[in-house]
Amino acid sequence: MIDVNVNLSRWPFRRLRGDEPDFLAAKLRSCGVQQAWAGTFDGVLHKDIASANARLASDCRQYGPGLLVPFGSINPKLPDWQEDVRRCHEQYKMPGIRLHPNYHGYDLTDAAFAELLHLAAARRMIVQLAVRMEDERTQHPLARVPPVDISRLPDLVASEPGVHVVILNYNSLEEPDLAKRATATGRVYFDISMVESVGGVARLASEVSPEHILFGSHYPLFCFESAQLKVREAGMDQAETQSVTRSNALQLLEAMK
Amino acid sequence: MTRRTLLTGVGLSSAIARTAAQNGRALESARHFRIWDEHCHLGQIPGDTPEQRMTALVRWADRLGIERLLLSQGYDTDLHPTPAGFREENDHVMRAVREFPDRAFGSVYLSPAYPEFSVQEFNRCVRDGPMVSIGELETDRRCSVPEMDVIVECAASMQVPILQHAWLKIGGNEPGESSPYDVVAIARRHPQVQFVCVHTGGDWERGIRIIRDTENVSADIAGSNPTSGFVEMAVRELGPERVIYGSDVGGRSFASQLAKVLGAEIPDTAKDLILGGNLRRLLAPVLRAKGYRT
Numbered sequence: 439m440i441d442v443n444v445n446l447s448r449w450p451f452r453r454l455r456g457d458e459p460d461f462l463a464a465k466l467r468s469c470g471v472q473q474a475w476a477g478t479f480d481g482v483l484h485k486d487i488a489s490a491n492a493r494l495a496s497d498c499r500q501y502g503p504g505l506l507v508p509f510g511s512i513n514p515k516l517p518d519w520q521e522d523v524r525r526c527h528e529q530y531k532m533p534g535i536r537l538h539p540n541y542h543g544y545d546l547t548d549a550a551f552a553e554l555l556h557l558a559a560a561r562r563m564i565v566q567l568a569v570r571m572e573d574e575r576t577q578h579p580l581a582r583v584p585p586v587d588i589s590r591l592p593d594l595v596a597s598e599p600g601v602h603v604v605i606l607n608y609n610s611l612e613e614p615d616l617a618k619r620a621t622a623t624g625r626v627y628f629d630i631s632m633v634e635s636v637g638g639v640a641r642l643a644s645e646v647s648p649e650h651i652l653f654g655s656h657y658p659l660f661c662f663e664s665a666q667l668k669v670r671e672a673g674m675d676q677a678e679t680q681s682v683t684r685s686n687a688l689q690l691l692e693a694m695k
Numbered sequence: 696m697t698r699r700t701l702l703t704g705v706g707l708s709s710a711i712a713r714t715a716a717q718n719g720r721a722l723e724s725a726r727h728f729r730i731w732d733e734h735c736h737l738g739q740i741p742g743d744t745p746e747q748r749m750t751a752l753v754r755w756a757d758r759l760g761i762e763r764l765l766l767s768q769g770y771d772t773d774l775h776p777t778p779a780g781f782r783e784e785n786d787h788v789m790r791a792v793r794e795f796p797d798r799a800f801g802s803v804y805l806s807p808a809y810p811e812f813s814v815q816e817f818n819r820c821v822r823d824g825p826m827v828s829i830g831e832l833e834t835d836r837r838c839s840v841p842e843m844d845v846i847v848e849c850a851a852s853m854q855v856p857i858l859q860h861a862w863l864k865i866g867g868n869e870p871g872e873s874s875p876y877d878v879v880a881i882a883r884r885h886p887q888v889q890f891v892c893v894h895t896g897g898d899w900e901r902g903i904r905i906i907r908d909t910e911n912v913s914a915d916i917a918g919s920n921p922t923s924g925f926v927e928m929a930v931r932e933l934g935p936e937r938v939i940y941g942s943d944v945g946g947r948s949f950a951s952q953l954a955k956v957l958g959a960e961i962p963d964t965a966k967d968l969i970l971g972g973n974l975r976r977l978l979a980p981v982l983r984a985k986g987y988r989t
Contacts, residue, residue: 452924453924454923455923455924455960456923572920572922573919573920574865574866575862575864575898576863576864576865576897576898579865582865582866634946634947634948634951635739635945635947635948636739636740636752636942636944636947636948636949637751637755637948658923659922660920660921660922660954661921661922661923661954661957661958661959662954663954663957664950664951664958667759667948667949667950667953667957668948668950668951670758670759670950671758671948671949673758
């Protein structure tokens with residue numbers, strides 16, 4: 439199983455059972471995860487994002503060799519953010535980066551976003567875009583952050599050949615037309631961490647085809663078992679289950695080589 | 696690093712790995728529990744009839760080992776139904792239950808906006824009908840209003856629990872939408888009746904604290920993101936006897952809500968209570984009175 443959506447370090451508003459990297463790695467292994475694409479909670483709010491990415495790379499090496507694959511955070515509103523991309527790619531050998539446009543104060547029409555997509559495509563790096571981190575109705579009153587509007591994403595991806603985007607933490611069933619338009623580019627994928635409604639993953643698979651759905655847990659902010667049980671609830675056949683839980687992610691990595 | 700600290704470190708790592716591994720096997724233990732889901736609706740379920748929708752729900756429930764569903768509100772998500780609308784939705788629920796009498800119970804949908812009608816509908820559906828509880832009540836009238844008292848008196852007359860929707864939205868609740876403060880207010884006026892604070896207010900870290908000192912209020916964990924720590928905090932602050940599993944299907948999945956319990960770092964005895972034991976205890980008087988065997 440490949441989990442494309444886990445986070446290391448500390449969530450700013452709550453201690454989590456899995457926020458120690460040794461526990462997180464042991465838990466993922468015990469749940470049958472063979473590879474986990476790991477971002478860092480530090481990348482959401484820290485301004486010294488270079489040190490956040492350095493810690494992420496180091497923790498993945500130390501606590502999850504062969505398991506944790508680091509995806510560094512990039513904030514294109516920080517000065518000289520291009521250097522962060524370079525370090526993620528050249529120094530830490532990361533296969534991708536993770537974005538939090540809502541926490542970093544830009545929307546997808548920002549010129550910096552287009553430049554970032556271009557740079558990621560040129561370096562053959564996967565772009566993960568987190569639409570939200572938590573339910574905006576229950577956020578801390580001094581940290582209210584609306585979700586990212588991704589309605590322009592299909593056009594932006596279509597105009598940037600070579601870019602591959604994984605949308606995290608989005609209930610794509612809320613806007614199935616948008617999900618269809620996005621996946622029609624052939625280069626947009628959705629994780630299942632926030633896909634809701636009963637049988638939601640199976641419904642999404644019928645809307646956008648299973649090839650564009652990736653297993654993502656949003657652990658440790660979410661209970662890992664949620665994504666696991668969603669797959670069981672979906673009742674997909676073995677081939678579809680294998681696609682969602684493993685082979686789609688492997689093919690995406692292969693496509694970026 | 697000394698040899699002693701190195702060995703200590705190895706010991707700690709092993710302990711962490713063991714704990715995490717036990718946690719990882721939580722899913723396999725799901726089959727050992729008798730799971731009753733206290734919070735289900737027929738809305739957003741495929742099917743043209745209540746029977747078809749219930750057939751679909753049971754198929755999904757079977758995949759996750761869920762034995763019983765407590766159904767309410769029918770199909771409609773309108774929060775301003777007329778008495779005719781309430782009646783129609785309650786009829787939908789009773790049809791679904793009739794199709795699967797071994798898998799579901801019905802819970803009557805009422806509103807303090809229509810107190811006289813609500814008494815009549817309670818009598819039709821619970822006193823003289825097959826239903827076993829009240830709610831989820833979720834209409835444009837907060838549950839702390841005086842008009843709610845006659846509904847609570849109905850509950851007291853048959854010792855049935857009341858499931859009351861409650862949210863605490865950081866941007867403000869909808870007009871007339873109840874919060875856990877409203878649930879506590881009505882529960883304190885009627886200490887002999889058992890209330891379930893549905894969603895625990897959504898913002899559970901505040902909701903749990905609000906209901907903590909009101910012993911006749913339990914926490915329903917349904918209908919919010921499967922955030923780590925929710926069930927652990929509820930058990931710590933309320934005790935496992937006051938925490939109840941529910942999903943809020945069809946808007947939510949069984950999976951995400953069940954995960955809150957199965958993934959929680961609590962003893963299996965607590966999971967057993969949360970996943971069904973507590974609901975069976977709350978419903979025991981009415982199930983006994985109606986001669987339902989479970």
